[in-house]
Amino acid sequence: MKIGRGGRVAAATVFATLLLSVALAGALKLAPRAQPAYAPCSRSCAACASASPGAASRAVNVEWLNGSEKASAVEKALSLEEFGKVASALEGLGYKPSPEKALAVRFEREVKGRLAKHLLVAVPFDGGGREKFAFAFVLLEPSTEALAFEIDLKARVMKLVERDPANRPSLILPQAKGAAQRQTAAGVESSGCTSPQPNCGSCRVAFCVCDQWDLTCLFQALKDCSLDCLAICEIDPTGIACILCITLYCPWIVSRCCLHSSWYCYDCYPYHCHEWAECCDKCQPCWNDPLCLCYPNCGQ
């Protein structure tokens, strides 16, 4: 299947942006992250609500390789055993490598408290049609590692297809250490906030909420869940399996389509305290704070 010109441009843009963002994301980790996600509520709920996460950035050295230097890096990457493993995973999905379109970048980032030079090669894969394409990231320095990704432009999903070695934390994506183990073929990682719980102050309470969904997966999950539960409810005369299917199986299947979850600070009052008992406990200090617009009406 041929990729159209528009598709090629979009794919190349996404590809180059991704490569650069991986390099920059790693390098930006040098910036201090002492600030909590949300500033504590010091004076009033309004102050707490208006507080935003602090972010600092600094310039990084990113060097794109060209000519013989790039050719040598690409050749080395293609000969790596790690690349062979992730490439075979992508070939199993119908993709073919296009090493002539490969990119190479050199950058610095902190590894275990020390600055280390990184050499990263990205090899695009063709064969996914207009809406899908794949690529492999191969890290040559300071250690070797390869990751294969598939991108669905229509669903706006990038999924980790394979990584090698799989049994040690990735140097390219340190945050994905846990997620890589939970990765799914649908590109969906299990919902759940990986970042530490923010300090929402005494006036508000933190909840982990899914804020990004894979719509294709969601549609599939809802279809599967309704068909499965229809069959189960038809078979099971006692209704226990039917109830379990609707109340537990469906929410679980749907929750697998969550792409990203974040912590959100919600007001204790007016409605959260009525809905979740745990909120009552978390909001307890709030009741004693005269500056908070919260009321001790939990459980009423």
Add this chain to the structure above:
Amino acid sequence: MWKEKKVMSMGEDAGRLRRALLLALLLLAVMLAINFVEGVLYYARVAAARGSWYDIEAVIWLCGALLAAPLPLLIYSELAPRRRKLLLALSAPFLVLALLLAAIALLAGSPSIHDAFGLAVVLSITAGALYGLATQLARGEGA
């Protein structure tokens, strides 16, 4: 004469309605069969890519397809009550396979807590459905 015509017209209407209903059910059964084949192919693709036939992701979607597989049989059993016992018995292998796959994935697939919970739920509902199936067969419904 007029009365005879009216009776014939009502009979034709009922016949048309029955045919439409059968066609709708047939379409539903075809869609469900396609859904099942899609699930199996997806399982094969993911299992081959991951190199493990009990890979959690692959098993979860295959279990979904397997649990929905008896639906066409159950629909048909409503239309042909005399064959209900046979059709119920034909549904059992799909549920047994789903049960076994979920159990193997739970034990050998090293699932996350989230997935382990889900697989445990799949195990419970499949076991419940199999129990229901066995009860109905033991009672000799539609024999």
